[in-house]
Amino acid sequence: MRLGLYGGTFDPIHNAHLAVAEAALQTFELDRMLLIPNRYPPHKESVTGASYVERLKMVQLACEGHEGLEACDIENHDGKSYTIATLEQLRIQYGDRTRFYFLIGADAFAEVLTWYRVAEVFRMTEFIVASRPGFQYAIPPAAKVHRLDSVHFTGSSTEIRRQLAAGAAVEGLPFRVAQYIQENSLYQKGRVKTA
Template identity: 35%
Template structure:
């Protein structure tokens, strides 16, 4: 099976994540996309506001009706900092017959050289960089071991972020259609982000 890994804090998961996953699913011919909430993301200084269980539950609610999406708790159960290299190493041990692609936002493509164990990781996965129309990436500026391991694809422009959603909740503004309805109702019921 060809699996796309969609990592992130998902604090909360939003429509942009889902559209990026669907773009990768179709354009890269993936069999499934596995959504993997990070325990402690290495590139974000702040701890997620929602608990690991809450973030996993929001992911599960968001993807519940999609036959090719799956919520996976590998990084949450392992604990510690969620380095992609460690995660992919573990997934290859658990699923030796699967091939993995790692879905990232186009804004992260140029940051890849700073990732933990990137040379080894780039031998293990293909990166699917999903970006907005007109978002320019200079692949030639990346090290040669990375260039051939990145496939770029374009999704519709969407100005949605988890930070913006949390800010809207703090200010008493609607998040309807920015997150799946099941996630919006869960956030309201649980009072996450001060809703």
Template identity: 35%
Template sequence: MKICLFGGSFDPPHQGHRAMARAALEKGGQDKVVVIPAARSPLKEKGHGASPRDRLEMVRLAFQGIEGVEISDEEIRRGGISWTVDTLRAWKAASPPGTELSWLLGSDSLPHLPKWKDVHQIFSLCRFLVVPRPGFPREVLQTLEGALEPGEIQALEEGFLEVPPVPVSSTEVRRRLAEGLPLEGLVPPDVEEWIRKRGLYGAVRR
């Protein structure tokens, strides 16, 4: 079985995240995508954004109705900083023989990849599926030369999915909410309802 793990802050989850999961299933040949919201992302500041509970609930709302997508709260239950390598080790240990693990990420994460904990071991545990993001084309891989092994860069190249760039970002969603601007379909309706009901990101409560 081919299982794709999709980790991240999801602060908040948006339509782009849904598109990425679909791309992994439809273009990446995955049997299942497991969405794993982080307890705390190692590359993001502590104390900003929504609580783990709110993010987990928004993830459940955001991905409902997509066949082949499951939600896992394993990193939130584990607590602390959510290291990708720890999650992959756990999956590798628990998966039946023959299971192929992939990790899904946007191409805007590639410049940060060399900073990931035990990044070289990560490449031994999974393959990467990369969804294009505006401003981060395949050519960004050239900037990783010297920071990653040639075979690792080649693996990333082979993992690029042929789909249109995903233009939505959580940063943009938070900015619009803080400024009182309409979200204009950037997040699923149920996610927007949760955000406004809870007054997250400076949104006016409804």
């Protein structure tokens, strides 16, 4: 099996996330792409705008109707979500014959050498690096990297959260996700986040 892994805060997930995931799925002939919300992202010190449960639900809603895309809750645990720990769990779950392809934006891949136990990460997965305007990256000698240049990742969850907090109309969200955000008043100023 050729299994794609796409981790992130997904706070919220938006159409650019889906476009990149689908492009990677088709371009590299993957059997499936798991979208994995981080519960406690190790490289983002700020708190998320929505809870883990809410972010997972939005990913589940976004994946509906997209064949090959699947929400995965493997990082629903206490402690930071390190890629190596997730890969080790997935190896147990999917077996030694599964090849992992870790989808990542060029901006995040540029910092890959700061990752925890990165040498082991390089041994366990290949990378699909999605281009992002204005970001260049070097490929470490031990890393296996496939470039995804057919789709430029231009979306910004930060900008979407800012617009939602301001009460502005927001484009770029999957319909069911936008509906869920509205129904639950997510990202509104003064809202108390649940678990």
